[in-house]
Amino acid sequence: xxxxxxxxxxxxxxxxxxxxxxxxxxxxxxxxxxxxxxxxxxxxxxxxxxxxxxxxxxxxxxxxxxxxxxxxxxxxxxxxxxxxxxxxxxxxxxxxxxxxxxxxxxxxxxxxxxxxxxxxxxxxxxxxxxxxxxxxxxxxxxxxxxxxxxxxxxxxxxxxxxxxxxxxxxxxxxxxxxxxxxxxxxxxxxxxxxxxxxxxxxxxxxxxxxxxxxxxxxxxxxxxxxxxxxxxxxxxxxxxxxxxxxxxxxxxxxxxxxxxxxxxxxx
Amino acid sequence: xxxxxxxxxxxxxxxxxxxxxxxxxxxxxxxxxxxxxxxxxxxxxxxxxxxxxxxxxxxxxxxxxxxxxxxxxxxxxxxxxxxxxxxxxxxxxxxxxxxxxxxxxxxxxxxxxxxxxxxxxxxxxxxxxxxxxxxxxxxxxxxxxxxxxxxxxxxxxxxxxxxxxxxxxxxxxxxxxxxxxxxxxxxxxxxxxxxxxxxxxxxxxxxxxxxxxxxxxxxxxxxxxxxxxxxxxxxxxxxxxxxxxxxxxxxxxxxxxx
Amino acid sequence: xxxxxxxxxxxxxxxxxxxxxxxxxxxxxxxxxxxxxxxxxxxxxxxxxxxxxxxxxxxxxxxxxxxxxxxxxxxxxxxxxxxxxxxxxxxxxxxxxxxxxxxxxxxxxxxxxxxxxxxxxxxxxxxxxxxxxxxxxxxxxxxxxxxxxxxxxxxxxxxxxxxxxxxxxxxxxxxxxxxxxxxxxxxxxxxxxxxxxxxxxxxxxxxxxxxxxxxxxxxxxxxxxxxxxxxxxxxxxxxxxxxxxxxxxxxxxxxxxxxxxxxxxxxxxxxxxxxxxxxxxxxxxxxxxxxxxxxxxxxxxxxx
Numbered sequence: 094x095x096x097x098x099x100x101x102x103x104x105x106x107x108x109x110x111x112x113x114x115x116x117x118x119x120x121x122x123x124x125x126x127x128x129x130x131x132x133x134x135x136x137x138x139x140x141x142x143x144x145x146x147x148x149x150x151x152x153x154x155x156x157x158x159x160x161x162x163x164x165x166x167x168x169x170x171x172x173x174x175x176x177x178x179x180x181x182x183x184x185x186x187x188x189x190x191x192x193x194x195x196x197x198x199x200x201x202x203x204x205x206x207x208x209x210x211x212x213x214x215x216x217x218x219x220x221x222x223x224x225x226x227x228x229x230x231x232x233x234x235x236x237x238x239x240x241x242x243x244x245x246x247x248x249x250x251x252x253x254x255x256x257x258x259x260x261x262x263x264x265x266x267x268x269x270x271x272x273x274x275x276x277x278x279x280x281x282x283x284x285x286x287x288x289x290x291x292x293x294x295x296x297x298x299x300x301x302x303x304x305x306x307x308x309x310x311x312x313x314x315x316x317x318x319x320x321x322x323x324x325x326x327x328x329x330x331x332x333x334x335x336x337x338x339x340x341x342x343x344x345x346x347x348x349x350x351x352x353x354x355x356x357x358x359x360x
Numbered sequence: 361x362x363x364x365x366x367x368x369x370x371x372x373x374x375x376x377x378x379x380x381x382x383x384x385x386x387x388x389x390x391x392x393x394x395x396x397x398x399x400x401x402x403x404x405x406x407x408x409x410x411x412x413x414x415x416x417x418x419x420x421x422x423x424x425x426x427x428x429x430x431x432x433x434x435x436x437x438x439x440x441x442x443x444x445x446x447x448x449x450x451x452x453x454x455x456x457x458x459x460x461x462x463x464x465x466x467x468x469x470x471x472x473x474x475x476x477x478x479x480x481x482x483x484x485x486x487x488x489x490x491x492x493x494x495x496x497x498x499x500x501x502x503x504x505x506x507x508x509x510x511x512x513x514x515x516x517x518x519x520x521x522x523x524x525x526x527x528x529x530x531x532x533x534x535x536x537x538x539x540x541x542x543x544x545x546x547x548x549x550x551x552x553x554x555x556x557x558x559x560x561x562x563x564x565x566x567x568x569x570x571x572x573x574x575x576x577x578x579x580x581x582x583x584x585x586x587x588x589x590x591x592x593x594x595x596x597x598x599x600x601x602x603x604x605x606x607x608x609x610x611x612x613x614x615x616x617x618x
Numbered sequence: 619x620x621x622x623x624x625x626x627x628x629x630x631x632x633x634x635x636x637x638x639x640x641x642x643x644x645x646x647x648x649x650x651x652x653x654x655x656x657x658x659x660x661x662x663x664x665x666x667x668x669x670x671x672x673x674x675x676x677x678x679x680x681x682x683x684x685x686x687x688x689x690x691x692x693x694x695x696x697x698x699x700x701x702x703x704x705x706x707x708x709x710x711x712x713x714x715x716x717x718x719x720x721x722x723x724x725x726x727x728x729x730x731x732x733x734x735x736x737x738x739x740x741x742x743x744x745x746x747x748x749x750x751x752x753x754x755x756x757x758x759x760x761x762x763x764x765x766x767x768x769x770x771x772x773x774x775x776x777x778x779x780x781x782x783x784x785x786x787x788x789x790x791x792x793x794x795x796x797x798x799x800x801x802x803x804x805x806x807x808x809x810x811x812x813x814x815x816x817x818x819x820x821x822x823x824x825x826x827x828x829x830x831x832x833x834x835x836x837x838x839x840x841x842x843x844x845x846x847x848x849x850x851x852x853x854x855x856x857x858x859x860x861x862x863x864x865x866x867x868x869x870x871x872x873x874x875x876x877x878x879x880x881x882x883x884x885x886x887x888x889x890x891x892x893x894x895x896x897x898x899x900x901x902x903x904x905x906x907x908x909x910x911x912x913x914x915x916x917x918x919x920x921x922x
Contacts, residue, residue, distance in 0.1 A: 100755075202636035205895045205902075207856035210875055214887050215644055217879040290759065297761050298861055302876065314761075321767060321865070324782075325775050332771075335764035342759035410822050435827075442825030449823075454816040458915055459838045469824045504914040520824065 101351020104344035111341055115160035122154035127309040134327035144329045147319055152330065155311040156337060162312040163341070166227050166305075167293035173231025174292070175285050178238025183269050185239065186246025197243070200236045208233050209298060216304040226305045230292050238284050245277035279356035286349035290342045297338050313338050361385045361560050362407075362445070362528050367420030369399075369406050369584075376402040376415070378584040382562075386527060389554065389561040391575035391592060393568060393607060399584035400564045401450075404530045407562075408447055409437055424528070443473040446521035450533040452513035456505035462489070463501030466520045473524045488519035491556075492549060511542035515549065522553055528560045535570065547573060568596060568608055580604050622910065626903055637895045638690060642683050645888050695889035700881050705889035709871060713893070716859055716870030719786065723793040724855065728848075731798055735805025736840070739813060740832055750802065757799025762858050766792040766865040783867040792866075796858050797851055804847050809840040842913050849905025856894045 114121070124130045128150065135145040143152035185196040212229050219225045249255060250273065258272045299305030300314025308315055313334040320330035352358070362384050369377040376399045384390040394400045405411050407422050409429060422429040429440065449455045457465060466485035470476055476484065482501070489497035492515040505513055514534055521529055531550065535543040547570055554561055563575055571578050571592055578595055580588040582603045588595060599605045667676070677685070689695070695705035738750040769792055774782040782788070812818065813836055821835040822828075856872075863872035871890060878886035910916045 198632055198636060201633055202640060204850075204853065205633065205637055205898050206640070206891065207853045207860070207894050207898070209857035210860050210891060210894065211644070213860070213876065213879050214891060217882065217887070218644070294759075294761055298763055301761075301763050302861070302864070304879070317764060317767070324767065324771050328771055328775070331764070331767050335761060335768065338761050338764065339756070339759050342761075343755060346755050346759055405819075408823055410819065438825050438827055440825070441823055447823040449816060449820065451816055455820045457817040457821065457835050457839070459842075459913065460835075468826070473825060506915050517820070520820075 097351055097354045100347040101354075104347025104351065107340060107344040108348060111160055111337075111344070112164065114157060115164050118157040118161055122151075122157045124151035124154040126150065126154040126158040126311050134323060134330070136327075137329055143333045144327065146316070146330055147323055147327070152316070152333060155316060156313070156333060159311040159313045159316055159334065160337070160341075162223065162306055162310060163293055163296060163314070163338070166223060166230070166296045166312070167289045169227040170230035170234070170292040170296070171285050171289040173228065174235040174288055175238050175281060176235075177231070178235035179242050179274070179281060181235065182239040182242025182244075183246055183274065186243035187250060187265070187269055187273070189247075193243075196239070200239055203233070203236050206233075209295065212295065212299060213302065213304055216299060221299075221304050221307055223306050223310065226296055226299060230295050230299075234288060234291065234295070238281065238288070241280050241284055242277060245280060246273055249273045249276050279352075280358045283349055283353045283356065283358045286345055286352060290345035290349070293338065293342055293345070361388075361424070362562075363421075363423040364403075364407060365421045365423070367403065367406055367422065368418045369402050369411055369415060370418050371415045376584050377406060380420075380581070380584070380586050382579055382586075382589075384528065384560045384562055386560050387554065387558045388577075389563055389575040391568075391571035391578035392562060392564045392581060393571060393578055394566065394581035395607070396566055398581045400581050401532050402584075403581070404447065404532045404562065404564055407530060408441055408445065410441075439473070442469050442521070442526070443524045444526050445528040445530065446524075446526040447530040447532065448514070448517045448521050448534050451537045452510055452517055452534075453537065455517055456513055458505055461502050461504055462508070462516045462520075465505075466501075466516070466523050469520055469523045484523065485519075488523045489516070491522070491553070492516070492519040494519070510538050511545060514538060514542075514546050518546075518549060518553065522557060522559075525557060526559070528562065529554075530562045530564070532564045533566070536565070543570070550574065566607075567610075568592075572596065580607070623907065626906060630899060630903070633899060634896070635687075637892065637899075638687055639683075641888050641891050641895075642686060644891070645884055646679070690892060695892065696885040698878075698886050699883045700878075700886075705885045708874065708886060709889050709893055712869065712871040712874045715868070716863065716872055719789055719793060719863070719868060719870060720855060720859060722786075723790055723797070726790070726794045727797045727801060730794070731801040731805055732837075732841070732844070734798075735802050736809050736832065736837060738802070738806045739809035739840075742810060747806075750806070754799040754803045754806075757795055758803070760795075760799075762792060762796045763861045763865055765795060766862055770865075785866075786868075789862050789866040789868050792862050793855070793858050796862075797855055800854075801844075801847065801851065805840065805844055808843045809836060812836045812840045815839070838912075842909065845905055845908045845912060849902040852898045852901040853894075856898065 129148055130151050131141060131145045131149045133145065133147055133149045135141055135149075137144040137152075141151050141153060143156055146152055146155070181196050181200070185193045212233050215229050215233075216225065219229070246269075255268060255272055258268050263272070296305055296312065297314030297317070300312045301317045303315070303318055306312035306315050308318075316334040317331060320327070320334070323330050364380060364382045367377055367380045368375065378399075380399075380403055382390060382392070392400050392403065402411065402415070406417050407429070409417075409422075409432075411417060417430060420430065424440070424445065429437065432440070456462065460468075463482060463485045466488055467478070467481040470481040470484045471478065474481075474484075486497050486501050489501055494500055494512065494515055500508075505516070508516060517534075529550075534550075535546050538546065550561065550563075551574065553559060561574070563571065565571060568578075575592055577590065578592045579586050580595070580601065580603065582601075587601050588599065588604050595604060596608060599608055693706050695709075697704055698708055701708065734750055738747045741747050766788070769788050770782045773779045773788060780787050813832075818831060818836055821831045826835070859870065859872035860875055861872070862868065863870045864876045867873065871893075875887065875890045877883075878890070
């Protein structure tokens with residue numbers, strides 16, 4: 094119990110710190126993130142906290158701006174996946190029957206793909222830009238939420254107050270959105286937190302392979318894209334963005350676990 | 361035969377059992393009555409030395425066969441549990457391991473404590489199932505717990521507990537989870553095996569109902585302490601404590617309601 | 619049991635059709651006409667029309683789908699745009715190389731995760747448990763490709779223990795750590811749940827030594843959900859292979875897939891999507907059967 098709380102507090106603090114940095118990035122970034130300001134691959138120093146990259150751009154400024162992109166992509170992608178998952182799950186769980194079977198078989202199909210490759214394949218056929226990244230990650234990661242929401246709906250649907258709402262003639266959408274959904278929000282919040290962690294990881298992998306956020310726009314993932322060639326000469330180019338991803342995802346996991354405990358969500 | 365003196369068990373935020381003493385002899389039944397949460401199950405687990413952390417026995421002695429069980433090294437205690445002092449539990453639906461056949465679960469105890477080979481231990485298990493009146497015992501020994509009804513499972517539990525002919529049986533609310541008619545059968549079975557094995561029984565329950573039928577002596581527990589002890593009949597007719605009266609009355613009200 | 623198996627096999631049919639539909643749909647997201655990609659634009663229109671007819675591209679889309687499905691059922695996914703070889707041959711050559719990496723990683727994961735999860739649960743709250751819990755979180759939070767880079771940096775660049783590419787050790791470690799973390803958390807949780815069950819108390823009350831209580835009575839039950847979760851982690855394992863093989867230049871199906879994506883070699887991409895989905899489904903089916911085998915409650919219910 095206590096350990097989970099400590100972790101959650103640590104996670105929330107770290108996450109909050111990153112979010113604030115991302116918001117005020119343009120104010121505190123010492124350099125223009127896309128501008129060549131120094132010689133190439135300079136090691137971290139006082140004037141360039143994280144060093145410079147292979148083009149001579151300031152990595153600290155790029156990391157700050159990258160935080161905006163990575164966090165935004167993660168947030169929007171998870172928003173999309175939660176919306177789709179909730180809609181499918183709610184319809185499936187509330188109406189049951191044929192609709193439920195169809196939706197759940199669709200979920201099974203989607204779960205059978207190695208999602209990262211499906212995303213890569215789709216990305217390769219679209220123009221890889223930040224909007225497509227958000228959309229594709231969202232469209233391929235809603236299945237867990239759908240199953241979860243369906244389970245909650247199956248459970249809550251049978252409760253007496255829902256029966257009562259139906260008895261006084263509430264419409265289906267009203268029952269779904271006003272009576273059932275608010276009672277299913279705790280597990281959705283937990284899943285969204287953990288889902289955002291997953292989305293940030295996926296974005297970083299996509300961008301690392303060059304199929305995500307496109308240069309010169311900086312994301313933590315695409316900062317790593319070029320770093321492999323400089324692993325020997327400029328290891329900081331690889332170490333720092335990866336650590337930032339790790340810490341952000343870790344803090345989201347800690348917050349998610351804390352919420353799970355706090356909101357009393359099983360799983 | 362078994363004597364508990366001044367036993368106390370604490371958990372981080374509560375003293376579950378405080379200075380409890382009791383004795384039970386071979387062939388005798390002692391009732392332990394109290395509301396749920398009064399510490400009676402903790403008492404039973406403490407006698408078996410099965411209190412799990414963060415719970416802790418902080419004082420007392422459990423004298424059995426001239427030795428203090430609380431001071432025995434664990435390898436010695438393991439030879440007492442299930443062999444000389446056995447225990448059955450409240451919920452027969454969850455107290456048997458779902459992935460092993462009932463025959464295996466009984467035979468395992470026999471192999472462990474009596475060093476028998478697999479074939480003999482299995483035969484022993486089947487005999488025990490017969491003792492507790494499971495029909496077609498030889499066949500049913502190959503079945504899994506989920507294939508038995510609640511009452512049958514409690515019989516299996518009793519067979520398992522008695523497989524090594526223990527001297528003491530601690531029964532922790534063994535009929536609470538069962539239907540009323542099944543309850544009576546289990547109690548009848550307990551009386552039968554008590555006579556057959558000359559068993560000392562500690563019968564833990566929240567109601568005087570079964571105590572009346574089974575136990576000559578009773579102790580009443582409230583908030584971890586013994587508040588009253590003596591002959592069952594006497595306590596039933598002249599309860600000294602309001603708490604005891606309440607327990608007896610709740611029984612009467614229940615009967616009146618029926 | 620046989621009836622159960624038959625029913626499960628039957629359920630695969632709509633699943634496979636769904637997968638093929640999505641694959642086909644994705645393939646047709648590709649902008650333009652596949653012929654435009656590698657046929658000389660100066661070729662005569664009648665010649666182009668002949669090729670299009672040859673490939674069935676002049677047919678309505680649903681006819682194209684059934685044509686593709688018919689061929690896919692015979693494991694014919696067409697020919698690679700880049701090498702001209704049949705897709706199934708290209709994949710057939712690369713798949714064993716991927717399995718050479720995945721199989722030992724899978725075994726290694728099992729061998730490590732089960733004891734780790736069990737000990738962590740048994741010693742809940744100890745420094746060991748805290749360390750395992752923290753490391754599992756870290757392991758789940760670490761981007762796989764970055765872990766690979768860091769291992770390369772440490773073991774190839776700094777220590778010169780292994781070459782960065784062409785050696786199985788580093789990709790194996792990367793892949794194993796990737797799947798280890800989540801599974802260990804799961805194993806710990808399921809063991810903790812089992813240890814709280816009444817039948818564990820019964821086992822102790824029978825006088826079984828703690829070793830037997832944990833490794834026989836508790837573990838047998840705690841492994842039941844593990845079997846399912848192993849099936850569910852298969853997609854992640856395949857997903858990991860794409861990235862890990864790319865970083866370490868491991869010449870398996872994953873690297874082929876990523877290369878094909880960059881070369882827009884759609885027949886190969888679709889073939890790999892279909893084959894991995896098929897393997898994942900088979901894996902899940904095996905997990906379900908395993909589940910029925912280890913849990914007598916399911917076994918009996920299903921045989922009825």
